[in-house]
Amino acid sequence: MQRRVTFDNRLLPYLLLAPQVAVTLVFFIWPAAQAIWQSVHLQDAFGIRSEFVWFENFTHVLGDPNYLDTLKVTIVFSVAVTVLAMGVALLLAVLADSKIKGARAYKTLLIWPYALAPAVAAVLWMFIFNPDIGSFGRALRALGYDWDYRLNGGQALVMVIMAASWKQVSYNFIFFLAGLQAIPRSVIEAASIDGAGPVRRFWTITFPLLSPTTFFLLVVDMVYAFFETFGTIHALTQGGPGKATETLIFRVYQDGVVNNDLGGSSAQSVILMVIVIALTAVQFRFVERKVHYA
Amino acid sequence: MATVEIRNVRKSYGPVEAIKGIDIAIQDGEFLVLLGPSGCGKSTLLRMVAGLEGITGGEIAIGGRVVNHLDPKDRDIAMVFQNYALYPHMTVFDNMAYGLKIRGIPKAEIRARVDKAAEILELGRFLDRRPSQLSGGQRQRVAMGRAIVREPAAFLFDEPLSNLDAKLRTQMRVEIKRLQDRLGITSLYVTHDQVEAMTLADRILVMNHGVAEQIGTPLEVYQRPASLFVAGFIGSPPMNVLDGRIDDRGEAVLVPGGQRLPLPRPRPTDAGRPVKLGIRPEHMAVAAAGFSIEIELVEALGADTVVYGRLPDGETLLVRMAGIPTVRERDRLTVAPQDGALHLFDAVTGRRIE
Numbered sequence: 041m042q043r044r045v046t047f048d049n050r051l052l053p054y055l056l057l058a059p060q061v062a063v064t065l066v067f068f069i070w071p072a073a074q075a076i077w078q079s080v081h082l083q084d085a086f087g088i089r090s091e092f093v094w095f096e097n098f099t100h101v102l103g104d105p106n107y108l109d110t111l112k113v114t115i116v117f118s119v120a121v122t123v124l125a126m127g128v129a130l131l132l133a134v135l136a137d138s139k140i141k142g143a144r145a146y147k148t149l150l151i152w153p154y155a156l157a158p159a160v161a162a163v164l165w166m167f168i169f170n171p172d173i174g175s176f177g178r179a180l181r182a183l184g185y186d187w188d189y190r191l192n193g194g195q196a197l198v199m200v201i202m203a204a205s206w207k208q209v210s211y212n213f214i215f216f217l218a219g220l221q222a223i224p225r226s227v228i229e230a231a232s233i234d235g236a237g238p239v240r241r242f243w244t245i246t247f248p249l250l251s252p253t254t255f256f257l258l259v260v261d262m263v264y265a266f267f268e269t270f271g272t273i274h275a276l277t278q279g280g281p282g283k284a285t286e287t288l289i290f291r292v293y294q295d296g297v298v299n300n301d302l303g304g305s306s307a308q309s310v311i312l313m314v315i316v317i318a319l320t321a322v323q324f325r326f327v328e329r330k331v332h333y334a
Numbered sequence: 335m336a337t338v339e340i341r342n343v344r345k346s347y348g349p350v351e352a353i354k355g356i357d358i359a360i361q362d363g364e365f366l367v368l369l370g371p372s373g374c375g376k377s378t379l380l381r382m383v384a385g386l387e388g389i390t391g392g393e394i395a396i397g398g399r400v401v402n403h404l405d406p407k408d409r410d411i412a413m414v415f416q417n418y419a420l421y422p423h424m425t426v427f428d429n430m431a432y433g434l435k436i437r438g439i440p441k442a443e444i445r446a447r448v449d450k451a452a453e454i455l456e457l458g459r460f461l462d463r464r465p466s467q468l469s470g471g472q473r474q475r476v477a478m479g480r481a482i483v484r485e486p487a488a489f490l491f492d493e494p495l496s497n498l499d500a501k502l503r504t505q506m507r508v509e510i511k512r513l514q515d516r517l518g519i520t521s522l523y524v525t526h527d528q529v530e531a532m533t534l535a536d537r538i539l540v541m542n543h544g545v546a547e548q549i550g551t552p553l554e555v556y557q558r559p560a561s562l563f564v565a566g567f568i569g570s571p572p573m574n575v576l577d578g579r580i581d582d583r584g585e586a587v588l589v590p591g592g593q594r595l596p597l598p599r600p601r602p603t604d605a606g607r608p609v610k611l612g613i614r615p616e617h618m619a620v621a622a623a624g625f626s627i628e629i630e631l632v633e634a635l636g637a638d639t640v641v642y643g644r645l646p647d648g649e650t651l652l653v654r655m656a657g658i659p660t661v662r663e664r665d666r667l668t669v670a671p672q673d674g675a676l677h678l679f680d681a682v683t684g685r686r687i688e
C-alpha cells in the first residue's frame with residue numbers, strides 16, 4: 041500500500057523539490073550537456089575556436105588500441121572492487137549482527153573510513169604499502185618478496201583495488217547491517233528448528249531476504265568503481281606504472297586536463313556515461329527479477 | 335512421539351531470574367498448556383525446550399535424551415510462532431517442505447506429506463502462493479502445516495492464535511484440538527487465554543513469576559486452585575476473595591459483617607487462624623440469609639448475568655446468575671455460597687488450605 045501525502049499549497053511541493061533539481065541541473069545535466077556538445081567539436085590549442093566535427097572524436101577514441109587496454113583495466117578494476125567491497129562488507133555485517141562482545145565499538149570503527157577523503161585515505165595506504173617507508177611494504181621486502189608498486193603494474197592494480205574497496209566497505213556495511221537487522225529473528229529461528237545449520241540458514245533464508253539490499257549496493261558500487269575512484273587512483277599511482285592502473289575515468293582526466301584534448305576527453309565521458317547507463321539498465325532488467333522485495 | 339521432561343529448570347538473564355526452578359514430566363502424547371500472565375516466563379520456558387534459549391540450571395530431556403546442549407535442529411521438535419515466522423520468499427509448498435528437504439527426504443514423499451497436510455488444513459488451493467498473499471488465518475494454518483509435515487517428537491506452540499480475531503480463534507482452537515487428537519503428538523502450548531487452556535489441555539501448568547503455581551487437569555485447577563493466584567487467574571469473572579478467620583471451635587469461617595459460614599468438616603487444629611476465603615461468583619445464589627449486597631452494576635451476557643454487589647464494609651462481591659437479569663441496579667439482595675463452594679487460603683502465603 042502506498043501512502044499519499046497531499047499539500048494544500050500548490051507551490052510548496054515545487055519549492056521543496058527545487059534544491060535537489062538545482063543541484064542535479066548544475067552538477068549533472070549541465071556538465072553532461074557540455075560534454076556531449078564538446079564531444080562533437082574540435083578545439084584549437086588555445087581554446088578560442090572550435091569546429092563541428094561530427095563523430096570524429098569518437099572514431100579516434102575507439103580506434104585507439106590504448107583505449108581498449110584502459111577498458112580492460114577498468115573492467116578488472118570495477119568487478120574486483122565491487123565483489124571485494126560487497127563480500128567483505130557482508131561478512132563483517134553478518135559478524136556484527138550476531139551477538140559478539142564489543143559489537144558497538146566494532147560497528148563504529150567500521151563506519152569511520154567512509155568519512156575519510158579519498159586523498160587522505162590514499163596517503164594512509166601509502167604509509168602501509170610504500171616499499172621504502174610503508175610498514176607492510178618494508179615487511180614484504182624484508183621477507184624477500186620483490187614488492188614495488190611503482191614498477192610492477194600488477195602490484196599497483198592490486199593496491200588501488202584494495203584501497204578503493206576499503207573505502208566502500210563502510211558504506212556497504214551500514215546497508216547490509218540494516219538489511220540484516222530488518223529480517224525477523226523468528227524466521228531465522230524457525231529455520232534452525234526446521235533443521236538448518238548456520239551456513240544453510242544464511243544461504244537459504246538470510247541471503248535471499250537480503251537481496252533488495254544486495255541489488256541496490258551492486259548498482260551503487262558499480263557506479264562508484266567507474267566514477268568515484270578517481271581520487272584514490274590519482275593520489276596513489278596516477279594511473280601508472282605505464283598505464284597499468286589507468287581506468288576510463290582517470291583517462292578522461294588525463295586526456296582532457298593534462299593533455300588538453302577536450303574533444304577526445306568529452307567523447308570518452310560520453311562513452312563512459314553510456315556504459316554506466318547500459319550497465320544499470322541491464323542490472324535492473326535482469327538482476328532485479330531475481331530480487332525478492334518482502 | 336516422545337515424553338518431555340523438565341527437571342528443576344532455571345533461567346537467569348544477568349541478575350534477573352526469569353525461571354526459578356520448574357519441574358514437570360509431560361507424558362507421551364499429552365497436551366500441556368503453559369498458562370500465566372504476561373512476563374511470567376512462559377515463552378522463555380518454551381524456548382528453552384526448543385533450544386533457542388540457553389539453560390541456566392537443571393535438565394530438559396526429550397524422549398529420554400537430555401538435550402541441554404543440543405542445537406534446535408537436533409532436538410526433533412517443531413514450533414509454531416506467534417507471528418508465524420513463515421519464510422516470506424518461499425511459496426506455501428516450499429515453506430512446508432523446507433524442513434523435509436533439509437532432512438533429505440525423497441521428493442515424492444515430500445510431495446505426499448505436504449499434500450496430506452494441506453488437505454487436513456484446507457490449504458490445497460494456496461500451495462503456490464507466497465505468505466504475503468494469504469490472510470492471517472491462512473498464514474496461521476501454513477505455520478501449523480509446517481509443523482505437522484515434520485512428524486516431530488513434540489510440538490511447541492507460542493501463543494499461536496493471539497493474532498487472530500475472536501471468531502477465527504475459536505475456530506482454530508477446535509481445529510488444533512482435532513489435530514492433536516488425530517496425531518497424538520506431545521505438545522507444549524503457551525497461552526494467557528484461560529479458555530484456550532481449559533479447552534485444549536490435558537494438563538495445565540499455571541505459571542507466575544517464573545514458578546509453577548499449580549500443575550493439574552483443567553477441572554482440578556478450576557475446582558481446587560492451589561493458591562490465591564490460580565484462583566484469581568482461572569475462572570471468569572474471577573473468584574471473590576474475602577478476609578476471614580476460623581472460629582474458636584474450628585467449625586466455621588467468620589467474615590467481617592458478622593457472617594458465619596460453616597465449614598464442610600471441622601478443623602479444630604486451625605481454630606482462630608486468619609484465612610482468605612474464596613467463593614466463585616457462579617457458586618453464589620440468592621438465599622434467605624447470607625451476604626447482604628447493594629447492586630452496583632448488572633452485566634447481561636445473554637446466557638447468564640453478572641451482578642456486581644457492594645458489601646456493607648465496602649468490599650465488592652460478584653454473583654453470576656443463569657439467564658437474563660431479574661434484578662436492577664441499586665436493588666438490595668441477599669446471597670449465600672452453595673454447599674461445599676468455599677475455598678480457604680492461608681492469609682500470609684496464599685496457599686490453599688485443604
Ligand SMILES: Nc1ncnc2c1ncn2[C@@H]1O[C@H](COP(=O)(O)OP(=O)(O)OP(=O)(O)O)[C@@H](O)[C@H]1O
Pocket residue numbers: 347350352370371372373374375376377378379526
Ligand atoms: N533477553 C532477555 N533479557 C532479559 N530479560 C528477559 C529477556 N527475555 C525475557 N526476559 C524477561 O524474562 C521474563 C519472562 O519473559 P517471557 O518472554 O518468557 O514472558 P511471557 O510469559 O512469554 O510473556 P508474554 O505473555 O508477554 O509473552 C520477563 O520478565 C522478561 O522481561
Ligand SMILES: [Mg+2]
Pocket residue numbers: 376377378
Ligand atoms: Mg511470550
